[in-house]
Amino acid sequence: IAGITQAPTSQILAAGRRMTLRCTQDMRHNAMYWYRQDLGLGLRLIHYSNTAGTTGKGEVPDGYSVSRANTDDFPLTLASAVPSQTSVYFCASRDSSYNSPLHFGNGTRLTVT
Amino acid sequence: LAKTTQPISMDSYEGQEVNITCSHNNIATNDYITWYQQFPSQGPRFIIQGYKTKVTNEVASLFIPADRKSSTLSLPRVSLSDTAVYYCLVGATTIYNQGGKLIFGQGTELSVKP
Numbered sequence: 001i002a003g004i005t006q007a008p009t010s011q012i013l014a015a016g017r018r019m020t021l022r023c024t025q026d027m028r029h030n031a032m033y034w035y036r037q038d039l040g041l042g043l044r045l046i047h048y049s050n051t052a053g054t055t056g057k058g059e060v061p062d063g064y065s066v067s068r069a070n071t072d073d074f075p076l077t078l079a080s081a082v083p084s085q086t087s088v089y090f091c092a093s094r095d096s097s098y099n100s101p102l103h104f105g106n107g108t109r110l111t112v113t
Numbered sequence: 114l115a116k117t118t119q120p121i122s123m124d125s126y127e128g129q130e131v132n133i134t135c136s137h138n139n140i141a142t143n144d145y146i147t148w149y150q151q152f153p154s155q156g157p158r159f160i161i162q163g164y165k166t167k168v169t170n171e172v173a174s175l176f177i178p179a180d181r182k183s184s185t186l187s188l189p190r191v192s193l194s195d196t197a198v199y200y201c202l203v204g205a206t207t208i209y210n211q212g213g214k215l216i217f218g219q220g221t222e223l224s225v226k227p
Binding site: 004033035040041042043044045048056058059090092099101102103104105106107 | 145147149154155156157158159162200202214215216217218219220
């Protein structure tokens, strides 16, 4: 089934550790996004990529980095995790065609202790 | 980038029509309005999209006035399964218009009761 795959589904991580959240899509969408969702704060954009080889900062980029080596993959890295990064992380993608909507993965629930 | 404002929560009963309004006063000429639905433990999913006037699909209707500074998502005859968070998103028509940033508002938590 075509879509977005995120891994892991959930993770408990000690503060100070490095962690990479994986996101892979098989729809050949040009644009990809990472959002975090916290109770009462809705979805906040962390980083985005319009096309392979380019990335941009969203609303809350500090403490996160991304790379876009190819069209399908858009990993999100926490270099040194902190408890405030405890959240649910959603990856999304969309096609570059006119008015294409976002397609979301099912999220990664990350707890930093 | 247009900022959106929605009610934080709404309550309804089964069989009623629900209207959720989103304000986006600084919407740009190229921006479209898209609504998403999110169930617990799932990513948001697309419901409906429009630019102006009225759009209807098998799930919902979207009403957009001439000034486009607000939009209203209408869900006809809701059921318990419509309990979810609904997000209004205002963004560029293609990823090349505004650098690809798509900023969500806080969303509206709709609770449908029997």
